[in-house]
Amino acid sequence: MRFAGTQCVTASMDNVDFVSPIDLGEVAVIEAYVFATGRTSLDVKVDVHAEDPQGGDRRPATSSFFTFVALDESGRPTAVPDVDCPTDAEAARREAALEERREQLRQVADRLD
Numbered sequence: 658m659r660f661a662g663t664q665c666v667t668a669s670m671d672n673v674d675f676v677s678p679i680d681l682g683e684v685a686v687i688e689a690y691v692f693a694t695g696r697t698s699l700d701v702k703v704d705v706h707a708e709d710p711q712g713g714d715r716r717p718a719t720s721s722f723f724t725f726v727a728l729d730e731s732g733r734p735t736a737v738p739d740v741d742c743p744t745d746a747e748a749a750r751r752e753a754a755l756e757e758r759r760e761q762l763r764q765v766a767d768r769l770d
Contacts, residue, residue, distance in 0.1 A: 660691045660699060661727040661737045668698065671722040671761060679707040679718050686715065689723075692754035697734035699725045702754045722758055 658665050679685050686706045693700040701723045706715040729735040742748040 661725075661735075663735060664728045665699065665725040666728060668724045668726045670724075673719055673721045675719045677707060677716050677718050679705075682710070684708045684710050685718070690750070690754075691740055692751045692758075694737050694740055696736055697727050699727065699737055700754075700758070701725060702757075722754075722761065 684707075686708050687703065688706075689701050689703040691699050692702050702720065703723060704720045705718045707718045708715045727735050727737045740751065742751050
């Protein structure tokens, strides 16, 4: 919603595989960012880490890709802005997410064959 400036609904969510549990007393740190857009859709990478609140140590717990569709006031799909990566770090992060998504989609296609 922050990126699109309007209400968004979840259109799809890729598989979620937990690589590490989030133990009792740990904090779930969730980071999400838009890495690609269509005319009315946003592709978002979500990373979740387990954090020890006292020591600050973090470890990956899971990650996934979501696709959202932006809606206007009438509930109809509406245009979203393009992704802008003003820094080299942001551009590299975006490219890494795009490549990870491409690889994940290749794996899904291979399983369907």
